[in-house]
Amino acid sequence: MISYQKKRHTMTEVLSQMDPAIQKWFRSKFKDLTEPQAYAIPLIEAKNNVLISSPTGSGKTISAFLAIIDRLYKLHREGKLEDKIYCVYVSPLKALANDINRNLKEPLREIGEVVAQMGGERPPNYLNFPREDNPSLGTRSIRFQLTPGREAATRTAERGYLHCGPSGAGHFVKMVHNGIEYGIMQAYAEGFDIMKNATSTDLPEELRYDLNLADIAELWRRGSVVGSWLLDLTAQALAENPTLSRYTGFVQDSGEGRWTIMAAIEEGVPADVLSAALYVRFRSRQEHTFAEKVLSAMREKFGGHIEPPAGG
Secondary structure: OOOOOOOOOOHHHHHOOOOHHHHHHHHHHOOOOOHHHHHHHHHHHOOOOOOOOOOOOOOHHHHHHHHHHHHHHHHHHOOOOOOOOOOOOOOOOOOHHHHHHHHHHHHHHHHHHHHHHOOOOOOOOOOOOOOOOOHHHOOOOOOOOOOOOOOOOOOOHHHOOOOOOOOOHHHHHHHHHHHHHHHHHHHHHHHHHHHHHHHOOOOOHHHOOOOOHHHHHHHHOOOOOOOOHHHHHHHHHHHHOOOOOOOOOOOOOOOHHHHHHHHHHHHOOOOHHHHHHHHHHHHHOOOOOHHHHHHHHHHHHHHOOOOOOOOO
8 A cells, every 4th residue: 555654854853763973974964854855764764665756856865875874884883784685776877877976885985984083983885886887986896706717708798698699699599598497497396206205105114205395495595506596486386385286287388498409409419308308398288198008008918017007
């Protein structure tokens, strides 16, 4: 439900809830709160979802940043500031660099100077900006680990996008990506199926294990070599429904797997895993096939192997 903030707070009311250094900095910098600041900052401090609609230059950006900076300073003073992401700022503005400098970098630098004047310890700088998007921000400090050997790379892959080549190249790469996805998903599925059936009565009792698959999935998310977003989703599904009882196992394919296998055939490239993963999806949508009946009939005829009755 959307509600409108009706109470306009005074500067004293707003600043009294903030870190002393931020109070001192704000009073030295501004004569009073702007209207958006007077209405919005207390709501943001209280961790409410807030939409500020006001003209450019009315102080709405610093409203959000100031509440967040205050929170980070308080955590730092309490020794609770962790090395993790507390805030992500997304802006459609072409003038993003100027926006960041004016409303975040400069306030942080100036507040840090106030802290030093008050005899306090300045918190570390946890700001990270991609320089290529904002050249005026200076030295790059993107928080990710560059792949060894690519430290001098000047392309865009490190930022999550890439021009792969002439028309059609990007589509080709994306389709192969989705074909690989089939194989990875099938590997996870088979692994968890093996663990689920570790209680099988076909096994000697001393080799049976009643495993908590939800816990194992969560464990593997924490630094395992098989960690991935697909595993994250698997862990979430098992946490919500450990037996996956609301799923039938009917698995569709959206075409990318078929396309990838066709590309492999045209190129003469073996794709054993991806082909098998695609065929498993076909198989999931059938009852026992005629081919399996043929196999069963042959086993009975050459070896007298009698299959269990249907449903037995």
